[in-house]
Amino acid sequence: MSVAVSLDQRFGPDRKVRLPEPLVLASGQVLAGLEIGYETYGTLNPAADNAILICHALTGDQYVASLNPRTGKPGWWHRLIGPGLPIDPARHFIICANVLGGCAGSSGPASLDPVTGQRFAMRFPVITIADMVAAQTRLLDHLGIARLAAVVGGSMGGMQALAWAAHHPDRTRAVVAIAAAARHSAQNIAFHEVGRQAIMADPKWLGGEYPADQPPAAGLAVARMAAHITYLSEEGLTSRFGRRLQDRAALGFGFDADFQVESYLRHQGLRFVERFDANSYLYITRAMDYFDLAEPHDGVLAEAFRGAGRAGTRFVLISFTSDWLYPTPESKRIVRALHAAGAPASFIELESPFGHDAFLLEAPEMNRIIQGFLAAHG
Amino acid sequence: MSVAVSLDQRFGPDRKVRLPEPLVLASGQVLAGLEIGYETYGTLNPAADNAILICHALTGDQYVASLNPRTGKPGWWHRLIGPGLPIDPARHFIICANVLGGCAGSSGPASLDPVTGQRFAMRFPVITIADMVAAQTRLLDHLGIARLAAVVGGSMGGMQALAWAAHHPDRTRAVVAIAAAARHSAQNIAFHEVGRQAIMADPKWLGGEYPADQPPAAGLAVARMAAHITYLSEEGLTSRFGRRLQDRAALGFGFDADFQVESYLRHQGLRFVERFDANSYLYITRAMDYFDLAEPHDGVLAEAFRGAGRAGTRFVLISFTSDWLYPTPESKRIVRALHAAGAPASFIELESPFGHDAFLLEAPEMNRIIQGFLAAHG
Numbered sequence: 001m002s003v004a005v006s007l008d009q010r011f012g013p014d015r016k017v018r019l020p021e022p023l024v025l026a027s028g029q030v031l032a033g034l035e036i037g038y039e040t041y042g043t044l045n046p047a048a049d050n051a052i053l054i055c056h057a058l059t060g061d062q063y064v065a066s067l068n069p070r071t072g073k074p075g076w077w078h079r080l081i082g083p084g085l086p087i088d089p090a091r092h093f094i095i096c097a098n099v100l101g102g103c104a105g106s107s108g109p110a111s112l113d114p115v116t117g118q119r120f121a122m123r124f125p126v127i128t129i130a131d132m133v134a135a136q137t138r139l140l141d142h143l144g145i146a147r148l149a150a151v152v153g154g155s156m157g158g159m160q161a162l163a164w165a166a167h168h169p170d171r172t173r174a175v176v177a178i179a180a181a182a183r184h185s186a187q188n189i190a191f192h193e194v195g196r197q198a199i200m201a202d203p204k205w206l207g208g209e210y211p212a213d214q215p216p217a218a219g220l221a222v223a224r225m226a227a228h229i230t231y232l233s234e235e236g237l238t239s240r241f242g243r244r245l246q247d248r249a250a251l252g253f254g255f256d257a258d259f260q261v262e263s264y265l266r267h268q269g270l271r272f273v274e275r276f277d278a279n280s281y282l283y284i285t286r287a288m289d290y291f292d293l294a295e296p297h298d299g300v301l302a303e304a305f306r307g308a309g310r311a312g313t314r315f316v317l318i319s320f321t322s323d324w325l326y327p328t329p330e331s332k333r334i335v336r337a338l339h340a341a342g343a344p345a346s347f348i349e350l351e352s353p354f355g356h357d358a359f360l361l362e363a364p365e366m367n368r369i370i371q372g373f374l375a376a377h378g
Numbered sequence: 379m380s381v382a383v384s385l386d387q388r389f390g391p392d393r394k395v396r397l398p399e400p401l402v403l404a405s406g407q408v409l410a411g412l413e414i415g416y417e418t419y420g421t422l423n424p425a426a427d428n429a430i431l432i433c434h435a436l437t438g439d440q441y442v443a444s445l446n447p448r449t450g451k452p453g454w455w456h457r458l459i460g461p462g463l464p465i466d467p468a469r470h471f472i473i474c475a476n477v478l479g480g481c482a483g484s485s486g487p488a489s490l491d492p493v494t495g496q497r498f499a500m501r502f503p504v505i506t507i508a509d510m511v512a513a514q515t516r517l518l519d520h521l522g523i524a525r526l527a528a529v530v531g532g533s534m535g536g537m538q539a540l541a542w543a544a545h546h547p548d549r550t551r552a553v554v555a556i557a558a559a560a561r562h563s564a565q566n567i568a569f570h571e572v573g574r575q576a577i578m579a580d581p582k583w584l585g586g587e588y589p590a591d592q593p594p595a596a597g598l599a600v601a602r603m604a605a606h607i608t609y610l611s612e613e614g615l616t617s618r619f620g621r622r623l624q625d626r627a628a629l630g631f632g633f634d635a636d637f638q639v640e641s642y643l644r645h646q647g648l649r650f651v652e653r654f655d656a657n658s659y660l661y662i663t664r665a666m667d668y669f670d671l672a673e674p675h676d677g678v679l680a681e682a683f684r685g686a687g688r689a690g691t692r693f694v695l696i697s698f699t700s701d702w703l704y705p706t707p708e709s710k711r712i713v714r715a716l717h718a719a720g721a722p723a724s725f726i727e728l729e730s731p732f733g734h735d736a737f738l739l740e741a742p743e744m745n746r747i748i749q750g751f752l753a754a755h756g
Contacts, residue, residue: 026631027629027631029631122633125631126631126632126633183621184621185612185615185616185621186612186615186616186618186619186620186621186637186639187607187610187612187615187616189621189637189639189640190603190607190615190639190640190643191607193603193635193637193639193640193643193644194600194603194604194607194643196633197599197600197603197643197644197647198576198579198600200633201576201580201596201597201599201600202579203581218579219579221575221579222572222575222576222579222600225568225571225572225575226572226604229565229568229569229572232565234563234564234565234702237563237564237565237568238563238564238565240564241564242564243561243562243563243564243567243670243673251405251668253404253405253407253503253504254504255500255504255574255578255660255664257571258667258668259564259567259571259667261564261567261568261571262567262568262571265568265571265572265575266571266575269575282633286633289636289637290629290636292621295621324612324702
């Protein structure tokens with residue numbers, strides 16, 4: 001996407017800001033100062049009411065609609081965001097920030113602790129989804145945005161969008177939460193725990209103190225492989241790979257990748273370690289596992305959205321039929337809670353064979369829904 | 379279970395036999411001699427027609443209904459097999475053998491190669507489910523059993539039971555296949571591949587050449603954790619663990635096991651490495667991934683069962699509602715193929731919240747079905 005150059009250095013692609021004010025985290029720990037890597041596209045209008053915050057998923061980053069400098073690939077949501085698309089820099093001022101705890105420019109375990117000058121590693125405080133959102137509020141303050149026209153996210157991005165409405169309803173005019181959840185289930189936690197154990201079992205992890213050029217790549221690759229299966233559906237795997245063999249006519253009777261699905265998974269694992277920090281993976285998965293919007297309200301999810309109901313925050317939730325990671329019943333549960341809290345909320349389940357990953361793929365119906373929802377809100 | 383002492387040393391608990399004849403494997407490789415660890419309960423009748431072979435799952439062993447000498451726990455199917463139970467040593471001559479490739483007494487990667495006197499490690503030939511069954515036919519020859527009254531197995535045990543009918547229909551009067559499959563799906567292969575990569579990523583694996591007292595425990599534990607999630611259902615995990623915390627009143631904001639489900643999974647991983655060989659895990663998962671009864675018949679599963687149809691082999695298949703590893707549609711597919719092959723086959727889907735593991739748990743309906751099926755067949 002080509003982006004008009006702004007004279008204001010706060011705006012534009014590939015920005016980074018240091019916000020020196022300490023951030024008190026959900027754990028009670030204090031982060032002395034905050035760095036945020038982010039991008040903006042489009043122009044903030046004089047009323048500052050056309051801002052849309054895009055929240056990224058576990059392994060995403062701020063390069064949502066521009067060429068990713070680390071992978072050389074198009075932005076991860078270039079099918080939704082761009083000229084002529086539902087989220088359009090011609091109309092919207094679009095912001096996407098690397099999450100707190102991440103490894104693409106925002107404060108995380110790979111950052112230097114401003115107090116000691118050393119890399120945080122596992123001394124980085126454990127963070128939550130609410131902390132990620134709190135960091136984003138600081139960025140909005142910096143950008144001069146009091147209230148968001150919308151917060152939009154899929155997967156962990158959808159969790160953040162819901163957390164925006166729960167914790168900052170007066171700053172959140174609308175929420176688009178796709179393939180999301182209001183809490184992590186036991187199965188979600190279990191898969192993440194496998195990934196963390198794989199990383200921490202790698203001797204190169206060294207308690208988190210690995211040199212940047214000698215990461216625990218094997219453990220991180222295994223973690224990614226396990227997670228990747230949960231992003232795809234059984235039917236998607238079957239139609240894409242089935243039992244087809246990789247570069248051979250017959251079974252190899254060995255331990256090389258005989259099947260295409262093995263080769264694909266290995267490739268996913270290997271590529272991932274080139275772009276992601278292992279400690280960040282630990283911290284972000286932990287934040288997701290800790291996520292349960294109802295927990296401070298004795299398990300009553302509607303209570304988490306009382307403020308959103310009062311503020312008139314509007315919601316659309318989208319799920320996909322074959323998503324077994326954050327399946328349709330969880331989105332329905334959220335919508336019931338929103339209705340109970342008096343918040344206008346609509347819900348659509350879309351047919352897709354592509355599992356959880358569907359929200360990142362070509363999804364014309366999803367685009368139409370988001371287009372209509374945002375147009376209705378202005 | 380108390381077992382009558384037999385004067386014939388071939389019969390009884392905790393047996394081991396060495397069968398020197400070479401075994402030609404599906405790969406074309408030859409195994410020079412075969413060791414089989416096995417148990418028998420009950421008495422082979424004079425007609426030798428009351429023998430029931432029990433086939434174990436991936437991490438099972440021959441201690442199906444006796445105290446397991448390695449874990450000190452009751453046999454893994456003590457709820458189905460024993461006095462007064464559907465498979466009863468008072469009526470049946472019950473055999474259970476450790477699979478080829480296993481690590482509880484049968485030839486596997488931890489065995490000594492009789493040719494070199496060295497441990498096989500990764501020089502053990504890659505085996506298939508058909509090879510496991512071929513090894514069992516040798517054991518039956520040794521025991522003087524021409525034809526089995528029934529072959530009974532769950533999970534990989536069910537695969538073996540189906541393979542018995544496919545490859546040795548004249549020796550298989552009846553088959554009970556529970557929570558089974560006639561082929562491994564792309565998702566099944568993917569999960570196994572994660573486990574194998576976890577083991578092979580452990581530096582202690584050493585290309586399979588680890589000393590017996592220094593196994594790649596961390597990698598094997600991660601493999602077990604990933605697999606264990608697939609044995610349980612989402613609803614089972616939720617009802618058993620939900621988001622309940624482990625030995626604490628509030629989130630710990632660290633990387634210890636905060637949630638009960640984490641603690642449980644870690645425990646499963648740690649216990650497993652005490653009783654299972656990492657190389658065996660590689661070989662047996664590979665055998666399962668290679669399993670596809672229709673593959674030699676251009677994908678037409680019914681063709682695999684033509685011989686069983688001719689021999690009059692009878693089948694019962696049982697699946698569980700919440701089993702997503704080998705789900706109900708796969709059992710139905712097998713039953714359709716059996717019917718197409720002219721084999722009498724019945725199928726029952728049982729309600730259970732316990733996922734794939736349901737077949738190992740208290741399952742009165744399953745027991746009643748097996749009891750009736752075996753009684754009908756004498």
